Amino acid sequence: xxxxxxxxxxxxxxDPKVVxxxxxxxxxxxxxxxxxxxxxxxxxxxxxxxxxxxxxHIAWNSPLAWLQSERIAGDLGRRAEAICMRDTDRDLxxxxxVRSSARIRNIDDLKxxxxxVGANDSPQATLIPLSCFANLGLNPGxxxxxxxxxxxxxxxxxxxxGEREAARALLRGEADAACCVDGNHLLFTQxxxxxxxxxxxxxxxxxxxxxxxxxxDGAPPEQVHRFRELLLGMSYSDSEVRPLLDLExxxxxxxxxxxxxxALDAALHRFGTVDDFxxxxxxxxx
Amino acid sequence: xxxxxxxxxFDEGGHLLIKRALRSVSVGEEIGVTGSTSELExxxxxxxxxxxxxxxxxxxxxxxxxxxxxxxSAESARWVGSQRAGRPGISQLDAVAEHAPRTWGLAAxxxxxxxxxxxxxxxxxxxxxxWSADAARIYAQAASAQWDxxxxxxxxxxxxxxxxxxxxxxxxxxxxxxxxTAALIIPSRFIAQLHPHFRExxxxxxxxxxxxxxxxxxxxxxxxxxxxxxxLSTGGGQASLKxxxxxxDFAIASFLLxxxxxxxxxxxxxxxxxxxxxxxxxxVTRLAAQDEARHVAFGLAHLREHIHSDPAVCSRLAxxxxxxxxxxxHTAGLNSEVFDALxxxxxxxxxxxxLREGHERVIELTRDMxxxxxxxxxxxxxxxxxxxxxSSLHTRNFM
Numbered sequence: 001x002x003x004x005x006x007x008x009x010x011x012x013x014x015d016p017k018v019v020x021x022x023x024x025x026x027x028x029x030x031x032x033x034x035x036x037x038x039x040x041x042x043x044x045x046x047x048x049x050x051x052x053x054x055x056x057h058i059a060w061n062s063p064l065a066w067l068q069s070e071r072i073a074g075d076l077g078r079r080a081e082a083i084c085m086r087d088t089d090r091d092l093x094x095x096x097x098v099r100s101s102a103r104i105r106n107i108d109d110l111k112x113x114x115x116x117v118g119a120n121d122s123p124q125a126t127l128i129p130l131s132c133f134a135n136l137g138l139n140p141g142x143x144x145x146x147x148x149x150x151x152x153x154x155x156x157x158x159x160x161x162g163e164r165e166a167a168r169a170l171l172r173g174e175a176d177a178a179c180c181v182d183g184n185h186l187l188f189t190q191x192x193x194x195x196x197x198x199x200x201x202x203x204x205x206x207x208x209x210x211x212x213x214x215x216x217d218g219a220p221p222e223q224v225h226r227f228r229e230l231l232l233g234m235s236y237s238d239s240e241v242r243p244l245l246d247l248e249x250x251x252x253x254x255x256x257x258x259x260x261x262x263a264l265d266a267a268l269h270r271f272g273t274v275d276d277f278x279x280x281x282x283x284x285x286x
Numbered sequence: 287x288x289x290x291x292x293x294x295x296f297d298e299g300g301h302l303l304i305k306r307a308l309r310s311v312s313v314g315e316e317i318g319v320t321g322s323t324s325e326l327e328x329x330x331x332x333x334x335x336x337x338x339x340x341x342x343x344x345x346x347x348x349x350x351x352x353x354x355x356x357x358x359s360a361e362s363a364r365w366v367g368s369q370r371a372g373r374p375g376i377s378q379l380d381a382v383a384e385h386a387p388r389t390w391g392l393a394a395x396x397x398x399x400x401x402x403x404x405x406x407x408x409x410x411x412x413x414x415x416x417w418s419a420d421a422a423r424i425y426a427q428a429a430s431a432q433w434d435x436x437x438x439x440x441x442x443x444x445x446x447x448x449x450x451x452x453x454x455x456x457x458x459x460x461x462x463x464x465x466x467t468a469a470l471i472i473p474s475r476f477i478a479q480l481h482p483h484f485r486e487x488x489x490x491x492x493x494x495x496x497x498x499x500x501x502x503x504x505x506x507x508x509x510x511x512x513x514x515x516x517x518l519s520t521g522g523g524q525a526s527l528k529x530x531x532x533x534x535d536f537a538i539a540s541f542l543l544x545x546x547x548x549x550x551x552x553x554x555x556x557x558x559x560x561x562x563x564x565x566x567x568x569x570v571t572r573l574a575a576q577d578e579a580r581h582v583a584f585g586l587a588h589l590r591e592h593i594h595s596d597p598a599v600c601s602r603l604a605x606x607x608x609x610x611x612x613x614x615x616h617t618a619g620l621n622s623e624v625f626d627a628l629x630x631x632x633x634x635x636x637x638x639x640x641l642r643e644g645h646e647r648v649i650e651l652t653r654d655m656x657x658x659x660x661x662x663x664x665x666x667x668x669x670x671x672x673x674x675x676x677s678s679l680h681t682r683n684f685m
Contacts, residue, residue: 087335087338088335088336090335091331091335091341092332092335093328093331095325095328097325181332182328182329182331182332183332183335183336185325185328185329185332186296186297186325186328186329186332186333189295189297189325189329190297196295196297196298197295197298199325200324200325201324201325201327201328202324204327204328235363236338236359236360236363236364237359237363237364237366237367239366239367239400239401239402240402242364242402243402249336251337251338251358251360251363252338252360
């Protein structure tokens, strides 16, 4: 791949605004002499497969897609790298909350009860919180019933719908607790899905990280370097890029880091969520 | 700096206290936050992340949560390169920009506008085109002079006119409605093209359109007071009005409509009021004339300032009149039904002497209209010869 290679990025179209975002970045990169294009996928699994098939150079990955890529790369003797992430991808927590009127004070009180979660493949609304329950001695499906709201499986919980449905199920009394990312709990109270004081947070997970730009060995180094350099150089005070940063939900791009995926990694080990997918991609690549 | 939210939820307004505290420290400085609600840690963490402030939990007591928040730079970074969109009061220095940037958009005049705001498609963006120092005063006067069509007109007054005189009133009202509709559409169209930075002008045009809406209402009600149907609308009349509606240039449209058209209409309305055969006709034309006088005043005011700044605009205005005259040369102009109806209203009966008298009054009206137009043209700065010529070229349809 020479200097003229157009850098190709893969992203999942979890919302129509994704087109606006990447069209905007494409114009920005073009103004800074980086030939850039993007391919949209309907789900992360297709994107990860495509990445290993060499169709794209960089994947804008969910944390689950990152761990899928890292495992596949490990099994194939390749190297996956998280090169960049948003400031808002760092140090998220998920909350487990109940109706304030309920006599539930801690996780133990949920034994034998129903817990509403988001999509099956949502790190923040399902996998990490359920793993948190298990760490505290309550096994999902065994010690309590799990009520899933599978909105747009394959999007790894990027779509907010599953978390909102879980919160509504709690309010309707169909569930005794619900799980969502901290920011969405705040959003639900601000938008009125949850009225102030109607719910109480009884536990939250430890901090974890969310999306990152993933590259595999063999990606064109100069273009990848330039891409990362341009992202890290974006300033919120620049009116040209601020609308893009606002749309993508960040104030500053940060270097990638991988220590924030430990909680999700542990959840995947516990539940075996991605094992079959990883095996199938590895088999296909061999 | 320490903020204790106590039992106040972050989502119950607690965030305002934290924002206020952060505004009191510099970027990079830290504030302490304490509180006792179960959601505080999650909400504060999520909010800090989305706002670009650094956050860390501190060891706290069993009942009280403690955190430290370091002010980030995003809030101040957003306003780098921002601009004040002029000043709100027109007496302030540099209140109204000579050229209003389209990126100021809908921002209130005097607001601070974020850099990179979207560009709006306003086409009238230059002060010289529209501005008048009198706009604020004319708007205030218009706002205080609004009348209620229901109560300002003696709708229940008892009167009975001869059949043909009533028909004549209906025909004149039909003609007035058509003309007032043009006078509503034209300012309305320019409001959408005008940069809102010229707020007082926008308000004058808006209230002008609202005036015409009331005129249309009261003329319609008068026409239907004793009749089920309205009168006639001719192709020639509409052709004349269409040249006004189609005029894309604000200065020319304003000149043709307000200075020449509505100015001429002032004479017409006062004539009808003076000859009114019934109290309702008298009231609706009197009320409409009050408003039309303001429309003429604004047209004169901003065009006078425009001509003062750019005398060359006079030839553009004059050519507008000539072009319109050429376009209408082969049309009928004022329909004979309107002319006849005015004559009959002025006469009030079929007696020969009264008809002769009515005819003289209508001829006097057209002379009065012509003199009024010439006077306004002279006030704008046209010389005697130009005033006579341009007035004579004005549409025979009056508006």
